[in-house]
Amino acid sequence: MQITRAEVLAAIAEYDALGRETFLSRYGFDDATSYLLHHAEERYEAAAVLAAAHGYLPDRSALRASELPSRKNAVELHLRRLRFDVRRLKSPSWERDEVILACDLVRQNGWHWLSADDQRVQELSELLQLMPLHPAEVRGPKFRNVNGVARKTADIATQHPDYRGKPTKGGALDREVLADFLKRPEEMQTAANTIRAGLQSGMFEGLAASPDDIEDTAIAEASEGRLLERRHYARERNPKLRKRKIDAALKERGRLQCEVCDFDFEAAYCERGRGYIECHHVVPLHTSGETTNRLQDLVLICANCHRMIHRGTPWLTPDELRLLVRRGWKS
Ligand SMILES: [Zn+2]
Numbered sequence: 349m350q351i352t353r354a355e356v357l358a359a360i361a362e363y364d365a366l367g368r369e370t371f372l373s374r375y376g377f378d379d380a381t382s383y384l385l386h387h388a389e390e391r392y393e394a395a396a397v398l399a400a401a402h403g404y405l406p407d408r409s410a411l412r413a414s415e416l417p418s419r420k421n422a423v424e425l426h427l428r429r430l431r432f433d434v435r436r437l438k439s440p441s442w443e444r445d446e447v448i449l450a451c452d453l454v455r456q457n458g459w460h461w462l463s464a465d466d467q468r469v470q471e472l473s474e475l476l477q478l479m480p481l482h483p484a485e486v487r488g489p490k491f492r493n494v495n496g497v498a499r500k501t502a503d504i505a506t507q508h509p510d511y512r513g514k515p516t517k518g519g520a521l522d523r524e525v526l527a528d529f530l531k532r533p534e535e536m537q538t539a540a541n542t543i544r545a546g547l548q549s550g551m552f553e554g555l556a557a558s559p560d561d562i563e564d565t566a567i568a569e570a571s572e573g574r575l576l577e578r579r580h581y582a583r584e585r586n587p588k589l590r591k592r593k594i595d596a597a598l599k600e601r602g603r604l605q606c607e608v609c610d611f612d613f614e615a616a617y618c619e620r621g622r623g624y625i626e627c628h629h630v631v632p633l634h635t636s637g638e639t640t641n642r643l644q645d646l647v648l649i650c651a652n653c654h655r656m657i658h659r660g661t662p663w664l665t666p667d668e669l670r671l672l673v674r675r676g677w678k679s
């Protein structure tokens with residue numbers, strides 16, 4: 349190919365004029381490739397641009413996708429030689445929630461890995477695409493495809509203590525999740541079921557990523573993953589439920605007190621603290637089903653105690669925290 353910078357720039361101008369969709373369909377490229385060309389603060393599908401650039405050479409026509417050099421990275425190298433900024437779109441790393449679903453599939457399969465043509469791998473691949481954890485712009489064309497999912501099942505299965513061969517190179521997260529499944533099989537299975545059901549029903553859509561007031565890096569990720577964690581925070585911030593809980597406590601005791609350490613915001617801060625307290629949702633994260641509206645699932649708790657419950661994994665129960673507080677008082 350004798351394509352120079354000039355032809356590539358001409359192709360980019362055409363891309364700009366037509367828009368991405370039309371440009372891609374004119375040159376017969378489907379939606380996405382692994383490489384993006386960054387130019388003047390825009391991003392372009394690198395392979396399609398190079399193929400189109402060929403048509404700007406005198407007496408040549410554009411290349412079809414199949415006519416591009418098949419050698420790995422050839423498109424990228426060629427554009428780089430012409431001093432273009434080409435970046436590979438890497439699939440984002442697996443989140444704990446995703447590994448939990450993959451691990452549960454391996455468990456169902458008797459702790460053996462599954463192959464890419466297995467129907468269950470296809471189904472998991474589709475489910476992972478529904479997870480609202482990785483925004484569309486960071487997903488590469490191979491994002492969680494059947495090969496990637498099958499590879500993940502092998503990474504997990506070969507870490508199992510009963511596996512006799514050489515493990516594939518899985519990550520620390522794979523080992524952690526597998527260890528959770530072996531230690532707490534029922535809870536982790538229920539967590540997997542709950543995540544699956546939530547994805548299918550769209551329950552996790554629009555849930556805030558994490559409590560906006562928490563910047564402490566010691567707030568560890570729950571072993572059940574981020575989605576169930578989001579559901580937890582959404583539940584305890586549900587304004588209607590909070591109000592009912594607070595009204596009930598006021599009616600019963602006439603004041604609001606932390607159920608762990610007895611702290612009373614109004615007693616400490618006078619008028620400014622009146623009516624203030626936080627709610628903590630006590631139903632374990634992995635629990636399935638919608639149990640959003642039960643007052644008895646909420647505990648009234650001061651901001652310090654609430655922070656301490658969520659600081660570190662596993663989260664403490666209010667009773668466990670109460671014991672710690674007592675110990676702190678004695679010493
Ligand atoms: Zn407290």
Ligand SMILES: [Zn+2]
Nearest residue numbers: 584627628629
């Ligand atoms: Zn909480």
